[in-house]
Amino acid sequence: MSIKVINISMIFQNKFNPDENLCAVDGVSFDVQNGEILSILGPNGCGKSTLLLIASGLLEPTSGRVCYSGNNADGQSSRKAVVFQDFGLFYWMTVWQNIEFGLKALHNSPAERRDVVQRFVNLVGLTGFEKAYPRQLSGGMQQRVAIARALAIAPEYVFLDEPFASLDLQTRDLMQEEFLRIWQGQCVTTVFVTHSIEEAIYLGQKIIVLTKRPGRIKMTLSVPFPYPREPALRLTREFMDLKSSIWNSLREEIETQKPMK
Numbered sequence: 001m002s003i004k005v006i007n008i009s010m011i012f013q014n015k016f017n018p019d020e021n022l023c024a025v026d027g028v029s030f031d032v033q034n035g036e037i038l039s040i041l042g043p044n045g046c047g048k049s050t051l052l053l054i055a056s057g058l059l060e061p062t063s064g065r066v067c068y069s070g071n072n073a074d075g076q077s078s079r080k081a082v083v084f085q086d087f088g089l090f091y092w093m094t095v096w097q098n099i100e101f102g103l104k105a106l107h108n109s110p111a112e113r114r115d116v117v118q119r120f121v122n123l124v125g126l127t128g129f130e131k132a133y134p135r136q137l138s139g140g141m142q143q144r145v146a147i148a149r150a151l152a153i154a155p156e157y158v159f160l161d162e163p164f165a166s167l168d169l170q171t172r173d174l175m176q177e178e179f180l181r182i183w184q185g186q187c188v189t190t191v192f193v194t195h196s197i198e199e200a201i202y203l204g205q206k207i208i209v210l211t212k213r214p215g216r217i218k219m220t221l222s223v224p225f226p227y228p229r230e231p232a233l234r235l236t237r238e239f240m241d242l243k244s245s246i247w248n249s250l251r252e253e254i255e256t257q258k259p260m261k
Contacts, residue, residue, distance in 0.1 A: 001069050001156040001189045003032040003055060008064035009214075010050050024050045025061075026214035032206075035187040039200035041246065042210030043253045048193045049161050051215065055191055056082050056159040068157070081150035085162040087142045089134045089149075095121065096130040098145050102153040120148040123182060140171040147179060151186055158190045165195065176202055177231060184227060197246050201239060202229060209246060212253045219249050 008028045014020040025047040032038045042048050053059035055066055057080065081102075089098050099120055103113045121130055124144040134142050143163060150158055164172045176199060183190065194200050200207050201223055209219040223242070225233060233239055 002034050003157065003189060003191070004067040005030050005051075005055055006065050006067065008051065008054055008061045008066070010047065010054065010059070011062045023214040025054070026216050028064075028210075028215065028217055030208055030217065030220065032189055032191060034189055036206060037183065037190040037192055037204045039204030039207045040191065040193045040210065041195070041197060041200050041207060041250065042215060043212050043250065044195075045213050046210045046253070047213060047215030048210060051210075052159050052161050052191055052193045056080055056157070058082065079153060079155045080157045080159065081153060081155040083146050083150050083158070083160045083163045085165050087134070087146045087163075089142060089145055091134050094131050094133055095126055095137070095145050098134070099149045099152050102149060106153060116152050120152045123185075124148045124178070138171075139167050140175055143167065143175055144178065147182065151182060151188070155188055158188045160190065160192045162193055162195065164199070172199075173231065179203065180227070180229060197243050197250070198234060201225075201242055201246070202234060207246070209249055210253075212256060218253070219246070221246075 006029050008025055009023065010025040012022045012024055014022050028051060030038070040048050040051060050059065054061045057066065090101065093101070096117055099117045100113050103116055108116070121127055124147065126141065126144060126148070129137065129141065134145070137145070146163065164175050167175060180203060192200070192203055194203075204223050207219075207221050207223060208217050210216065211218045224238070
C-alpha cells in the first residue's frame with residue numbers, strides 16, 4: 001500500500017487579515033512505499049501537520065493530488081488511521097471500549113472484536129487496565145491506547161502527528177521503541193510528523209526536511225539503518241553524524257525565521 005503525493009499546495013485565508021492569503025505548503029511531492037515509515041521534519045509553522053492531513057485525506061489541498069496504491073482517488077475506500085499529539089481518546093470510555101470503537105464501525109462481530117481488542121491490549125502492555133479510564137492512565141499509557149486503537153482496525157495506512165511530543169523524554173524513548181516493535185508486526189505504510197531529528201531517524205526509513213513556510217522539500221534522504229533497531233543505535237557515530245547533517249540543514253531554515261533587530 002503506497003502513497004504518492006503530487007505537487008501539493010495549500011493556501012489558507014489569514015484569519016487576522018481576511019484580505020491576505022497564507023501559503024502553508026507549496027509544490028510538495030513525495031512517495032511512501034508499501035510498509036515504509038516516512039518521517040517529516042521542519043521548523044515550526046512550515047506546514048508539516050497540514051501536509052499530513054492532506055496525505056491522510058482529511059484535508060483537501062488547494063492544488064495537487066494524493067494517490068493511494070496508484071489510484072488517483074480521495075482514498076475514502078482505503079482503511080486509514082490517524083494518531084494525534086493529544087491522544088484523542090474518548091474520556092468517557094474505558095481502555096477496552098476505546099480500542100474497540102473502530103472495530104464496531106467496521107461491523108465486526110462481538111467475538112471478533114473481543115479477540116482483536118484482547119490481542120492489542122496484550123501487545124501494548126495494558127493487560128489489567130482494560131476497565132481503566134484515560135484519566136486514570138499516565139501519558140505513555142494513554143498513547144499506547146491511541147496506537148492500539150489505530151492499529152486494531154488493520155489499517156492500510158497510519159498517519160501520526162507528533163504523537164510522543166507531550167511525553168517526558170524517558171517515556172518518549174520507550175514509546176518509540178514500543179511503536180517500532182508493534183509496527184514491525186504490522187508493517188503498515190506510515191507517515192510520521194515530528195520536531196525531533198533523533199526520533200525521525202530512529203523510526204523512519206526515509207526522511208523529508210521541509211523549508212520554513214511555505215513548506216517546500218529541502219532534503220530527502222534514506223536512513224541507512226536496518227530494522228530491528230536497538231536503543232544503542234542512538235549512540236553510534238553513524239547515527240550522530242546523520243543527526244548533525246540534518247540539523248545543519250534545519251538550522252538554516254530556523255535562523256532565517258528570526259525577526260530582524
